[in-house]
Every structure is written in structure tokens, then in C-alpha cells.
Amino acid sequence: MSNIDLEKFSKYSKPGPRYTSYPTALEFSDNFRYEDYLKYLEEGKEALSLYVHLPFCRSACYFCGCNVVFTSKEEKLSTYIEYLKKEIDILAQHLDTSREIIQFHFGGGTPTFYKAFELDEIISYIKGKFPNWSKDAEISVEIDPRFFNEEQMKVFQKHGFNRISFGVQDFNPKVQQEIHRIQPYELTKAAVDLARKYGINSINVDLIYGLPYQTFESFRATLQQAFSLEPDRLAVFNYAHVPWMKKTMRKFDETTLPAPDVKLQIFQYTIDFFESNGYKMVGMDHFAKPEDELFGAIAKGELHRNFQGYTTKGGANLIGIGLTSIGEGTRYYAQNTKDMKLYEAAIDAGRLPFERGVELSGDDYLRKAVIMELMANFSIDIRRVEKEHNIVFKEYFADALDALEEFVKADLVTLTDEKISVSPTGTLLIRNIAMPFDAYMHQYGGNKKSFSKTV
Template sequence: MSTTAFPADDLIRKYNRPGPRYTSYPPATQFSPEVSREALLDEVRSGTGPLSLYLHLPFCESLCWFCGCHTITTTNNSRADAYLDDLERELALFTPLLQAGRRAGQLHFGGGTPNFLTPAQLDRLGQILRARFEFEPQAECSVELDPRRLTREHVEAFARMGVRRASFGVQDCDPQVQEAIHRVQSVGTNRQCVGFLREAGFTSLNIDLIYGLPHQSPESFKKTLDEVLALEPERFAIFNYAHVPWIKPAQKLLERAGLPSPQTKLALLRLIVETLTGAGYVYIGMDHFARADDELAVAQRAGTLQRNFQGYSTRAGLDICGFGLSSISQTAGSYRQNLKAMADYSAKLAAGELPLERGYLLSGEDRLRREVITRLMCDMGLDFTTFGERHGVCFTEKFADALAQLAPMQADGLVELGPDSLRVTPTGRFFIRNLAMCFDATLQSCENRYSKTV
């Protein structure tokens, strides 16, 4: 991407407003506890094909003040033993719902801190999973790690489960920033973590960074980028800090140190894009960068890239089965989410019930709009004729309101609209959430529901 594609300050100010990240459509804010539990489970019973398993391991030894995830802060490792008991109960209740012969094509451990568990606890978790699921020979298995708590034995335990892809958070290498966000993590620790992974045969590494944190400047963040580029990861996920203290009160602590101005955030974003694309990474869109030969970049060029609750993905058509506290699951026609409070989650399982809290059943209209938004965010364009023929609709008539909303965005150089197609411009990639919002029929007032789009 050339530097001339970077948006001007006035465009950032104009379009930087709250909006969904579209890891699902409709967004998770539309999920409801009123949805029929049996209808959600019928969606599971009727499913066919491979599965994508997600295990939420919520424990962290300390709280990072920027965090927006569902976590439990504790140093008591024995709590993980009781949690594994609950996971075993949940799997025992869930797997009988599945049609025979369905295998797992993906496995992801998220958190929290999955390596909060001891190697012995991880081995037990692997046994629990193997007892309930058959995995495809080339199943994609991945994990999120905290380098501050990682040992070689942890990595070897994950490798025994077939994990070969890892992601870990750096956020920022500057000591002053780390102190302000309550996450002190040395460059040496990051390098040691990468060494453990490469020695154990891990083939893909993603590094998470965040811009918009206290004390960040283009000068300091350039040093961070230089440090993490030296680790030679296959992918980067570089997120705009989502300041939502009305949801995560600990984030108020960051306000004491002062958050960067919109102008500084813009300069940081410019630095990120120019530095990573200059180093040979492809800007996939929506926070993600990958080497040109990485599966994400290859899938985007082939038009097969997907988007789900883990971000961008190369695997289509897999039902996501989430287990553990707050985890989200997805079928072709539904979403469901587990309870978020540990006491409630454990009590449901003790009573012999799946710990569902809320869900959503998609209408035909929802599915149609989901595909439009997915293809727009993954392909950076839409072919109206092809889409219309596939779904039996006239695209320009069906989405006339959305196309009308896109007209001023075309005038601003974010999108090129033709009679039969839409193409996101290089500048428009920075505003892909805004473009997707034009096709979202669920949006109302969202000032206190979503982070800002840029």
C-alpha cells in the first residue's frame, strides 16, 4: 500500500465513530436470553461437516488494565482443576447432540491465559478432548500465550495436543507504556518465547500490538515495531485500543496516565501500515497483517478468506463449538453464548444443563446480509451480479439504501461504485467497518456499545 493511500485527518475525524467489528453478523449485542434454548440445540443436532473447537481458559495471574476479555485474576492454579472438571461435564453434555462422524478441523485455546494451566493440567485437557472428539489429520490447532508465564514445558504440552500455531501479546515494548497498562514484559522474554515455539516445531506465529495506549508516540512505537519485526512472525494483529470503561471499569486506570490524542493515534496508524507493508507484510484489513505467502494472504487473493470470532480465518463452513466461561458458538443459522459468571456456569453444569446464557437465530435476511458484510470485509469488494444470481435477488434493488449510504463515501474516495460492482479503495481499507455498517440492518444508537472504527 502506498503512502498516498493513507487517509487525511479530516476523513479520520469524519468517520471515526463507534461501530461493530463484525466478527459476527448480527453483532453480539443482538444476542438475547429470550431465544429458545431448544431451537439453539436443534441447530447443533442438524449440523453436518467438520467442527471448529474453541476452549476459553479465563485465568490470568494479573490483570492488564487495557483488557476487554472475560477473565478471572488469580494465582491459585488449583482453580484450573475445578474448571477442567466443568469443561469435562460440558463436553459430556454437548457431544451426544452431534451427528455421528463429525470431526474437528480446528482447535483454538483462548483466554485469559491458556498457559496459566500447568503442563500436567494441559495434558489432562488434551485427554478430555481426545476422549470426545476425533480430529482431522491436518486439523489447525492454535493457542494464545502470555510470554511472561511461559515455560518450555508449557509449549511442549501444547505441542502434544497438535498445536502448531501460536499468538501472543506484546502490545508495546516501551517500559513507560508497560507500566501504565500494568503489563511489564521484557524484549528478552519475547525472544525466549519465540525460541521455545520454533524449537518445538510451531510453524506460525502471530504477534498482537495495541496502538492508542498511554505514553505512546510515533518515536517510541517505531522502536516497538523494530523489536517485533526482528522476531519474524508470520502475522501481526495490531488493534486500535478499545476504551470502553463502562464495560471494563479497570480501563479507567489508563485515564490517569492520559490517552493519546486523535492526531497521535493517526500518526501511529500511519507508522504501522507504512512500516509493516514496507517490511513485506500484506495489509489484510481490519487490524491484520500477514506475510505474502501466509495462508491469510493466499486466501484473500483466492477469494476464500473468512471472518469469525477469532478474526480472519482460512477455514469456511465449520460450526464453531465454544466451551467454557463466556465462549461463543456459531452454526449456519445461529449463535449462542455461555454464561459469564463462574458460579452460574458451574451451577448449570452441576444441574446437568448446558450453561447457555443467550443466543440468536438468524433469519434469511440476516444470512444474506452476513454474507455481504463477510465478503466485503474479506475480499474488499463485491460483485453484484454474481451475488444476486447466487441468492436470487437483484443486488442493487435489495440494497438500494446501503448503496445510497455509500455514495458520499465514494465521493470521499473510500469506495468505487460501478453498475455491477463495488471496490474498496486502498484508503477505504482503513474504514472497512464504516463501509460494512451501511449493510447492517441492526444498527441503532451505538455510542456506548462499540469501540470507534479507526
């Protein structure tokens, strides 16, 4: 990638969505009712992707934006398992459990905060209710290397897990101390080695740039150490500093966060580093080896983006199970409550713990297709969109195309009658480039506390 004018690029640092969904979660509301959600579940015929949220952590990582519950009490964890089972029973009353499972994911929290026999109990129960698993199903779990042992790995092997994602964030001791997550390189390597020993052939490592006390030099060292683990994929996320939403982030001295131009320098180097070491960039923040199935999906235009990041498993209904989980269908998003007492009360009353969501209008559906294609493939096939959605692209998106002109003039975007293409340098600003297609962005123009910064 050619050297960029970091100072000039810094002007693009403004609040913007990450587009794990469209419309974004800010548009979720109780206008989408429980009855609407049940109707979609009951009428669905597509394959299923199951996401199970295990929200517990022993202590806070101060950078974390996830919905977690901090506890050291075993009974809280075991009580939650019983409620998960009840939630699964209620789900089974409202959807066809013979639908094929093509994806399963444990997220958190720290899923491996649970003991091996508890993980086995949860997975076995789900398999008992949903018996039709594809032989090619992607079965994955997020793991904190600080809480991971061989007994748990045996359970994952027993149930056919084939992807593991390890949270690392940064290997620098000063950064680790500041973010309240002490995790030496040796501990992480031992966790990766354990997964390899049990035949896991797809290992992902998560890193974050933009954390307190990170410098270009310190993150370069972290990249070297991450590379030495030989992961099959890496996700390198831009730290989302949202202290108005997450109290733990208020512990950071904001003067210690790297400036936008430093973050850009870090990410530009990250792209160059991995691409010169045999990886390729996938979408906004992922890297993978060329033999990875993500590349076949890109070639066929079948790469998808959802709340778990980038995946080849498109066309499925994502069913969110557990506290705060989000489900996604072709025309809706549905989110469970974030409040444990409300979660338990709903299930005790024989209801799913649904709280809010959004039903996609025709315009939402079209814009979602365009934005997700841009986020996944850094391009839009104009003719295909016109054919599939029966529109004249230049008329429908006249405002968006006008807004893209500044990126065209800066050689970050190429625009023809057939295609919108983002240049390699433009990929650093893909969120900015997607925003003109977002019909809701005007609502947040003056509100800096809606989204994290794009740069």
C-alpha cells in the first residue's frame, strides 16, 4: 500500500457505525413486537445459525464493549445454564427444529469461564433439540487464553468444534496493565498449541489498535508476536472508545490514547505487514491465509458480514440465544434483554427474553445489501443491485453518489456505470465510504455520542 498523508486522512476521523448490522442497533426499538418476532420464527424455512451468549467474566477488561456480567459465584453460572435450557425449549415451540444448522458460535463474556462438564451440558442440550447439523457446519468459540484447559478442549473436540478465536488485544506489558488484562505471550502460545494438538485447523487471533499507551513501535512488536503463533486468521480491530456507554472506559486517561494519525500509521503498517507475510486482507479488519475459504467466498461474491464478523455462511437465519443476544433474519433483527432479572422473568413466564428489534422496510433491505457488499468486498456491482432490486442505481442513490465525490477526487473510490470500487488506501476509510448509503446517518450528525470514531 502506498504511503498515505496521515494528517490529511485524520480529518475523516468522525463517529460512524461499524455496520455489523443495517439498520444499526440504534434503530432497534419496541415498535418491532414480540408477536412479529414469533411470526418470523414460525414461518422461517432457511438454514439456522445459532449464537449462544455466555456473559460471565471474572473481572473487567477496561477496553471491552461487550455485554458482560462480572462474578466469581459458581451458582450464577449454573443458574444461567438452567435458564438457557428453558429458553431453548421455548424456541423449539416456535420454530422448526429440523432446519439444518450450518453455524454455531459461543460468544461472551468468557465462554471458557464455564467448566468442561458445563460446556458439555449446554452443547449436548442444544444438539438434543436441534439434531440436524450440516457436516460442513462452522462450530466456533471465543476463548480467553487465561481461562482455558485441556478438559474444555476435549469437550470442544467431542462436539466437532473447528474454529477457535483467541482474544489477545496486545502483548505489551504496559498496555496490558492499563487495560486490566495481564496475559503473557507464553500463556497465549500454550493455549494456541493446545488447540492445535486437538486438531483445530482454523485459529483466529483478535488484536486491537488504539489502546492506551500503544505506539507504532509497541504495536509492531505485538504484530511480530501474533504472527509467530501462525494463526489462520487475524482480526485487527480499531478500539471503540465509548466511555458514555461503558463505565470501565472512563478509567483511561484519554491523553494516552494514540492520535488518529498514529492509528492510521499503525493500521497501514498492519496491512503491509500481513500482506508481505502471506496473509490477505478480508473486509474491513480481518486477515486470512489465501487458502482460507473466505477467499473463495469473495471470488463468488458470497462473503457476508454479521455480528460475528465476516463469514461464508450467508442465507441462514441467525438465532440469538441468551442474555443480550441478537438474532437476524432476511427482514428483521431481534435482540434479547440485557437485564438478567428481566431475562429470567420472561423465561419463567414461558416467553422468549426478547426486548426489541427492527423490521426492515424495502428501503432498509436494499441499503443493507449495498452497505454489506461494500463492507465485505470493497465494491458494489451496480448492475447486479439494479437487477435484484428493480431500481435505477444513479437515481435511487443520487445523494450518496454526490457524497462519494470527495472520495473519488482523492483517488480512494473509482466510480463507473457498472461498479463502485474502493482503492487499497480507501479501505482504511471503508466505514466513511459506506456512510453515504445510510439513510439514518443524518439523525446523528450533531451527536458525537452515537458511534465510535471511524479513524
